[in-house]
Amino acid sequence: MARYVANRLAQAIMLLVIVSAIGFAILHLAPGGPLSQFAASAQMTQEDLDRVTRQLGLDRPLPIQYLDWFGRMLRGDWGRSYRDGEAVLSVISSHLGATLELMATATIIAVLLGCWIGVLGALRRYSLFDTLATVGAMIALSIPTFWFGLVTIYVFSVKLGWLPAGNRQTVGDGSFLDLLHHLIAPALVLALVETAMWGRFMRSSMLEVINQDYIRTARAKGMPEWRILTVHALRNALLPMITVAGLQFPTLLGGALVAETVFTWPGMGRLFLDSIGYRDYPVVMGILMFSAIMVLIGSLLADILYAVVDPRIRVG
Amino acid sequence: MTSAALTTVQLAPGQAAWRRFRRHRLALAGAVIILLLILGSAFGPYLLPFDDTYIDIMKRFAPPFSGAHILGTDELGRDVLARLMMGARVSLSIGFVAMVIAMAVGIAVGAFAGFYGGAVGAVLMRLVDAMLCFPTIFLLLALAALIEPGFVTTTVLIAATAWMWVARVVEAQVRSLREREFAVAALAFGSSNLRIMFRELVPNAVAPIVVAATLNVAKAILLESYLSYLGYGIQPPAASLGNMLNNAQIYLTSAPWLAIAPGVAITLAVTSFNFLGDGLRDALDPRMNIP
Numbered sequence: 001m002a003r004y005v006a007n008r009l010a011q012a013i014m015l016l017v018i019v020s021a022i023g024f025a026i027l028h029l030a031p032g033g034p035l036s037q038f039a040a041s042a043q044m045t046q047e048d049l050d051r052v053t054r055q056l057g058l059d060r061p062l063p064i065q066y067l068d069w070f071g072r073m074l075r076g077d078w079g080r081s082y083r084d085g086e087a088v089l090s091v092i093s094s095h096l097g098a099t100l101e102l103m104a105t106a107t108i109i110a111v112l113l114g115c116w117i118g119v120l121g122a123l124r125r126y127s128l129f130d131t132l133a134t135v136g137a138m139i140a141l142s143i144p145t146f147w148f149g150l151v152t153i154y155v156f157s158v159k160l161g162w163l164p165a166g167n168r169q170t171v172g173d174g175s176f177l178d179l180l181h182h183l184i185a186p187a188l189v190l191a192l193v194e195t196a197m198w199g200r201f202m203r204s205s206m207l208e209v210i211n212q213d214y215i216r217t218a219r220a221k222g223m224p225e226w227r228i229l230t231v232h233a234l235r236n237a238l239l240p241m242i243t244v245a246g247l248q249f250p251t252l253l254g255g256a257l258v259a260e261t262v263f264t265w266p267g268m269g270r271l272f273l274d275s276i277g278y279r280d281y282p283v284v285m286g287i288l289m290f291s292a293i294m295v296l297i298g299s300l301l302a303d304i305l306y307a308v309v310d311p312r313i314r315v316g
Numbered sequence: 317m318t319s320a321a322l323t324t325v326q327l328a329p330g331q332a333a334w335r336r337f338r339r340h341r342l343a344l345a346g347a348v349i350i351l352l353l354i355l356g357s358a359f360g361p362y363l364l365p366f367d368d369t370y371i372d373i374m375k376r377f378a379p380p381f382s383g384a385h386i387l388g389t390d391e392l393g394r395d396v397l398a399r400l401m402m403g404a405r406v407s408l409s410i411g412f413v414a415m416v417i418a419m420a421v422g423i424a425v426g427a428f429a430g431f432y433g434g435a436v437g438a439v440l441m442r443l444v445d446a447m448l449c450f451p452t453i454f455l456l457l458a459l460a461a462l463i464e465p466g467f468v469t470t471t472v473l474i475a476a477t478a479w480m481w482v483a484r485v486v487e488a489q490v491r492s493l494r495e496r497e498f499a500v501a502a503l504a505f506g507s508s509n510l511r512i513m514f515r516e517l518v519p520n521a522v523a524p525i526v527v528a529a530t531l532n533v534a535k536a537i538l539l540e541s542y543l544s545y546l547g548y549g550i551q552p553p554a555a556s557l558g559n560m561l562n563n564a565q566i567y568l569t570s571a572p573w574l575a576i577a578p579g580v581a582i583t584l585a586v587t588s589f590n591f592l593g594d595g596l597r598d599a600l601d602p603r604m605n606i607p
Contacts, residue, residue, distance in 0.1 A: 018446035026458060135342065138594070142534065142586035144541045144558075147579035150565055158569050254453035258542065262565070272454065273546065276461040288458045292449040 004307050012300045019296065020073065023289045024066050027281065073289070079282035081275075088286035092268060098168055099267035103256050105187040107245075110194030115241070117195070118202025119234065122210065133199060140196035145255050149189045149262035156185060166264040186263040190255050194248060201244045206237040239310050246302025250295045336599040343595020346588035353585055357404035366395035368402040369553045377571050388573045391563060400577050403555035407540050408585065410471050410556075414536040417475035419529050422482025427513045429483070430490030441487060444480045452477050453542055460548035470549045474539045482528050489521035523600035527593050534589035541582045557582045 044052075053059050057068065072078075078088035117137075121130040157165035163185045164170070169178050209215065210233050218228045257269030264270070268287060275283040307313045337343060361368065365384060372393035380388040380396075387396035429440035447455075456477050463469045493499060494517060502512045518525070537557075543549035544558025552559060557578045564575035 015442065015446055015449065018442055019449050022446060022450075026462070138342075138590055139583070139587050142538070142590050143583050144538060144545070144561075144579065144586075146542065146545050147561060147575070147582065150561070150568060150575050151579070154568055154572055154575070158572075250448070250451040254451040257451075257453050257457075261546065272457065276457055276548070279461070284458055284461060288450065288454050291451050291454050295449045295451065 001307065004313070005304055008300060008303050008307075012296055015296055016293065017070075019292045020070050020289065021066065023285060023292070024069055026288070027285050028062075078286045078289075081283050082280045083275075083278055083283075088282050091271065091283055092286055092290055095266065095268045095271045098265060099256055099260065099269060101183070102186055102190060102259065102265060102267060103252055105183055106190035106194055106255075106259075107252065109187060109191040110198050111241075113191070114195045114198025115202045115238070117199040119206050119237070121199070121203045122206035122237075123229075125207065130203075133203075137196035137199050140192050143192070145189060145193060145258045146262050148192060149186070149259060152185050152189055153262070166262075168266055186259045186265055189262070190252075190259040193255055194252060197248055197251070198241070198244065202237065202241065205240050206233065209233050209237040212236075239306070242302050242306045242309070246299040249298040250291075253291050253294065333599045337595055340595035340598055342591045343599075346591035346595070349584060349588040350592065353404060353581075353588070354408060357401050357408055360401040361398060361405075364395065364398050364401070366398045368394065368398040368555055370394060370398075377567075379571075380573050387577050388571070390560075390574055391567060391571070396560075396574065396577055399555040399560060400557075400581060403557045403560050403578065404581055404585070406467070406550055406555065407537055407557040407582070410467070410474065410540045410550075411533045411537040411585075411589075414471045414474040414478065414540075415529055415532040417472065418479040418532055418536070419482055419525070421475065422479040422528075423486050423518060423525065425479070426483040426486025427490050427518055430487040431494055431509065431513050431517065433491065437487070437491075440483075444483050444487075447477075447480050450477075452539065456539060456543055457546065457548060460543060465548055465551055467550065467554075470540060470543060474536050474543070477539070478532055478535055482525075482532065485524050485528050486518070486521060489524055490517045493517045493520050526600060527597045530589055530593035530596055534586045534593065537582065537589070538586050557585075 057065060060068075076089055078092075080087055081091050117133050121127075121133045124130055152163075153165045156163040164182050166182075168182050170182075215228060215232055218232050219225075223232075253269075256267065257272060259265065260267045260269035261273055268291075272284065272287045274280075275287070372389070374393065375385070375389050376391055376393040378385050378389040378393070380386065382388060385395050385397070387400065389395055390399070425440055425444070429437040429444075456473055459473050459476065460469070463473070490513070498520075499512060499516055502516050507516070540549055540556060541558035541561070544556045545561045547559075547562055550556035550559050552562075560578040561575060564571075564578070567574055
């Protein structure tokens with residue numbers, strides 16, 4: 001087990017190095033590179049630019065610059081926002097809570113609903129319910145999230161007036177009920193795609209499990225059907241879902257960005273788009289790297305957790 | 317095997333695939349809708365009296381079915397149906413072209429990595445893994461923010477964030493096919509590595525490649541709509557299905573029809589390609605069992 005974890009950890013670190021190299025390359029792709037902020041000012045003379053270049057160490061060879069940048073990233077120095085000079089990491093962390101709240105709520109909805117639909121679909125394969133669920137999942141995966149958000153706003157906010165059309169809270173309010181009221185629509189919109197994915201994976205995982213020999217054995221020895229389902233089938237079918245959670249993470253993050261934009265939710269995704277609008281490259285790159293690292297850690301945790309619960313992985 | 321299976325007439329692989337595909341009614345429907353969308357966006361604009369950029373400020377916000385404006389007009393009095401057709405033309409083109417680029421890159425990377433394996437394969441596939449760590453929309457937006465937006469850049473960017481899955485599929489296929497007799501025979505025959513890769517191995521992986529290509533079009537259309545909706549894809553006055561929705565949010569309360577038509581069109585196109593890909597997967601290779 002320790003060996004498996006060490007192995008997987010080494011892989012993740014190597015991946016982190018490549019990910020950071022890609023991030024660094026994109027940063028230098030920016031028009032004018034990291035200097036653009038200074039070059040835009042009319043008062044800057046060529047001498048000034050040269051001085052800033054030297055001060056920021058941009059005259060050094062690229063590999064040295066990369067190592068320096070990578071080292072500073074590891075120490076938590078991610079640069080400062082062009083907008084207000086705040087440290088990038090503290091800008092990100094002040095927006096992270098809202099995003100995590102949205103993602104967690106959507107995930108809970110998606111896991112419960114998706115697993116329920118998937119299990120029922122697998123048990124009644126090719127029934128009307130299964131067919132509708134399969135077709136519905138495919139359509140859910142094809143609807144642009146932002147458009148589904150617009151439709152939700154139109155129906156539930158504009159027409160029915162049941163839900164607020166955006167934001168995290170009413171100005172001046174902010175009680176638990178108010179927060180919950182604002183959370184419903186964006187969380188459901190974000191959960192749509194997730195539910196479809198979980199449903200599809202759960203269905204195929206369950207189908208694989210209920211055709212196994214040990215299920216037939218359990219049935220043959222006269223175990224009651226509900227016990228076969230809950231104790232033998234469901235528990236085994238849920239195992240691969242740990243991997244799905246890891247695989248789904250990038251999609252979930254991307255979906256959160258879109259949902260946050262439509263519902264003006266003050267999270268990391270909105271911050272990312274605003275920063276792009278302001279050409280605030282340090283924050284843009286910071287969030288890009290931050291999201292990639294979150295994905296990396298997510299898949300690492302999923303793999304380790306899977307090895308903990310399923311010994312076949314760590315031995316094989 | 318049951319006796320029914322034993323009595324079936326042996327069909328040619330192509331015939332059998334066509335039979336399986338025909339049974340997949342949703343995939344057939346998808347193919348028909350795709351055909352209609354292509355025909356509509358190719359020839360539709362010539363049938364309408366309005367140009368997609370023709371501005372008539374006196375007729376702004378005309379609701380659907382007002383006179384000759386079947387789907388109404390937008391905030392500048394432009395005909396929504398005309399814009400929808402031109403927008404679909406742009407979005408479908410981006411979908412296809414981005415797919416071709418992504419497939420070319422993905423197949424090349426996958427074939428090299430799968431064929432050579434070892435250090436070359438490891439480096440290439442780790443690059444693929446690293447690229448997949450970035451959530452697609454974040455990567456797409458960060459890149460789009462650095463580059464002048466337009467048809468070409470939008471297409472290239474979408475392809476740049478979509479080739480990795482293809483590379484993974486092709487790598488796995490080539491890696492397993494490399495050991496098969498026909499590949500070994502080609503090697504013994506003195507064929508060059510490139511020839512073995514692209515004339516022997518890749519053609520034998522055509523089933524998963526075709527499926528990946530179809531699903532890739534769906535993904536590219538969806539990504540174009542996200543990018544253009546957020547304002548970093550196709551720029552007005554040119555229409556795309558995504559950027560038509562960009563303004564629709566502002567007028568959601570007063571002119572909801574502006575949001576309905578493009579959204580339905582995107583969903584229809586993406587769903588069709590997804591169903592087609594699903595059907596092709598069942599038809600071409602019944603053993604492939606990816607959910």
